[in-house]
Amino acid sequence: MTDLQHTQRHPWLAKVFGYGLLGFVRLLTGAQARWYGSPPKAEQRIYFANHQSHADLVMIWAALPEELRSITRPIAARDYWTKSDFKRWITTAVFNAVYVDRERQGDEDPLQPLIDALQSGDSLIIFPEGTRGHAAEPQAFKAGLYNLALRFPDVVLVPAWIANVQRVMPKGEVVPVPVLCSVTFGAPIRLEPGEERRAFLDRARAAVIALRDV
Amino acid sequence: MISFIRNLSADQQVTALFLLVFGVLTLATGVLVALSLRERGDGSPDGTDHLMHARVLLRHSWFMTLVFWFAWALGETAATVLFAFVSFFALREFMTLSPTRRGDHRALVLAFFVVLPVQYWLVGARYFNLFTVFIPVYVFLLLPVLSALGNDPQGFLERSAKMQWGIMVCVYGLSHVPALMLLHFGGWQGRNAFLVFFLAMVVQTCMLVQHLVNRHRPGRPVAPHVSASFAWTSWLAGLAAGGALGVLLSGITPFAPGQALAMALIACVAGSLGHLVMKALKRDRGVTNWGPRTASVTGSAGLLDRVDALCFAAPVFFHSVRWYFGL
Numbered sequence: 001m002t003d004l005q006h007t008q009r010h011p012w013l014a015k016v017f018g019y020g021l022l023g024f025v026r027l028l029t030g031a032q033a034r035w036y037g038s039p040p041k042a043e044q045r046i047y048f049a050n051h052q053s054h055a056d057l058v059m060i061w062a063a064l065p066e067e068l069r070s071i072t073r074p075i076a077a078r079d080y081w082t083k084s085d086f087k088r089w090i091t092t093a094v095f096n097a098v099y100v101d102r103e104r105q106g107d108e109d110p111l112q113p114l115i116d117a118l119q120s121g122d123s124l125i126i127f128p129e130g131t132r133g134h135a136a137e138p139q140a141f142k143a144g145l146y147n148l149a150l151r152f153p154d155v156v157l158v159p160a161w162i163a164n165v166q167r168v169m170p171k172g173e174v175v176p177v178p179v180l181c182s183v184t185f186g187a188p189i190r191l192e193p194g195e196e197r198r199a200f201l202d203r204a205r206a207a208v209i210a211l212r213d214v
Numbered sequence: 215m216i217s218f219i220r221n222l223s224a225d226q227q228v229t230a231l232f233l234l235v236f237g238v239l240t241l242a243t244g245v246l247v248a249l250s251l252r253e254r255g256d257g258s259p260d261g262t263d264h265l266m267h268a269r270v271l272l273r274h275s276w277f278m279t280l281v282f283w284f285a286w287a288l289g290e291t292a293a294t295v296l297f298a299f300v301s302f303f304a305l306r307e308f309m310t311l312s313p314t315r316r317g318d319h320r321a322l323v324l325a326f327f328v329v330l331p332v333q334y335w336l337v338g339a340r341y342f343n344l345f346t347v348f349i350p351v352y353v354f355l356l357l358p359v360l361s362a363l364g365n366d367p368q369g370f371l372e373r374s375a376k377m378q379w380g381i382m383v384c385v386y387g388l389s390h391v392p393a394l395m396l397l398h399f400g401g402w403q404g405r406n407a408f409l410v411f412f413l414a415m416v417v418q419t420c421m422l423v424q425h426l427v428n429r430h431r432p433g434r435p436v437a438p439h440v441s442a443s444f445a446w447t448s449w450l451a452g453l454a455a456g457g458a459l460g461v462l463l464s465g466i467t468p469f470a471p472g473q474a475l476a477m478a479l480i481a482c483v484a485g486s487l488g489h490l491v492m493k494a495l496k497r498d499r500g501v502t503n504w505g506p507r508t509a510s511v512t513g514s515a516g517l518l519d520r521v522d523a524l525c526f527a528a529p530v531f532f533h534s535v536r537w538y539f540g541l
Contacts, residue, residue, distance in 0.1 A: 030306075164310065167314070170316050170319055173319050175323045175327070177309075177319060177322040177323055177326060178302070178305075178306040178309070178326055179306065179309055179310050180306060180307065180310040
């Protein structure tokens with residue numbers, strides 16, 4: 001509850017910190033957004049991207065134009081992003097993130113927080129691999145994307161490829177290195193009527209990988 | 215007219231110079247806008263391509279002039295800081311296209327956040343002896359040590375060479391531009407901006423003439439796999455133009471006309487050949503431009519494309535001046 005009180009007491013602090021962070025990320029990486037196949041448009045969307053670093057979330061947040069940033073909520077792994085008060089504050093007050101549990105907790109549907117967010121009209125950023133990959137290609141996608149697509153057929157599904165972020169701050173390092181990074185947004189895909197779960201997830205993964213060489 | 219200009223103070227002379235350059239750029243932009251309005255009528259692809267190229271060239275010129283104007287208007291310290299930022303962005307572009315590995319992370323952190331600021335601090339504090347050897351001698355050893363401690367031998371020589379190269383070009387080379395502003399010539403105070411102007415104008419003219427000559431009379435490319443546009447005839451034409459401009463500009467420098475010719479030629483040779491070397495690096499990485507990935511599509515280039523000739527010309531020019539005049 002303390003972080004919520006913080007947020008409410010100092011909304012300007014989150015704002016100022018957000019702008020500072022944005023400037024910092026742009027100085028280090030350029031945070032370039034490349035729109036190939038879908039314009040930056042304020043419709044309800046699910047952006048799904050490859051995942052190599054915790055900084056992916058910051059990267060895609062910084063690459064979105066301001067109007068979209070305010071209506072788009074990233075997904076943050078609860079165990080990592082609530083570890084310290086600062087991480088908790090930055091995900092709630094600055095990124096307005098939705099927490100998910102990477103491990104299933106009891107009977108609750110792990111997708112429930114995402115469903116709530118989509119029902120209230122927000123756009124989402126998700127990493128369907130579920131965990132950070134270290135290979136050149138993303139791992140197989142988990143079923144969450146399919147379940148959301150099935151449940152919200154009107155939400156536009158936009159693939160995104162995040163390039164170079166793992167070079168900025170490899171696992172275990174503290175100081176980031178300046179390297180140009182970009183987020184490439186591709187043409188939306190949709191769940192075809194009667195499409196199998198596995199087939200759809202593979203198609204979604206291929207759409208993300210295809211953006212690597214655009 | 216000449217005596218009127220001579221009687222102005224140093225500051226007024228530099229201001230007049232910038233007014234002149236901005237006037238020429240405004241005129242060129244006006245002409246280009248007029249041409250592009252007319253061009254829309256017939257829409258021949260060759261013409262628009264030509265205009266596009268001129269537009270890119272003009273945008274670079276505006277950018278560089280503005281950088282130099284800010285540098286001069288804000289004073290020596292601000293100029294040094296400004297060029298430190300130019301170095302930072304250039305090095306960022308260089309490192310983006312030079313694949314490094316996990317083990318190089320510490321070395322990269324050192325390069326960006328220690329070596330770069332220290333080099334510019336040495337410039338600002340006028341420790342010219344240390345500043346000329348800091349990167350080629352001390353950093354040359356220090357960076358591979360950090361990479362070796364990263365415990366990853368794969369491609370080690372190549373990785374260390376890339377890092378050293380990036381720092382030499384983007385930090386060491388470029389830091390000589392603000393250093394020019396800090397040289398002390400006896401009886402020639404307050405006009406060091408002219409020296410930077412001289413260098414930039416001479417090198418830029420050489421590159422421009424080389425480009426134009428090759429466009430209208432394409433020579434046989436010397437190294438077609440590296441650059442389709444580098445030919446000896448156009449290169450010599452560029453040098454001649456740069457040298458001639460150097461003589462014309464000798465009045466605003468501490469050089470006699472003969473000295474100005476020699477200095478201009480040295481700067482032009484270093485700058486144009488350096489540009490060729492950078493082209494080879496870009497070809498190796500399979501890109502046409504440094505900078506963000508959309509650059510090659512839109513035709514605009516990265517920062518490093520704009521300053522690479524200067525990165526090579528500045529240190530050679532600086533040392534020639536210091537050595538010849540015994541400063």
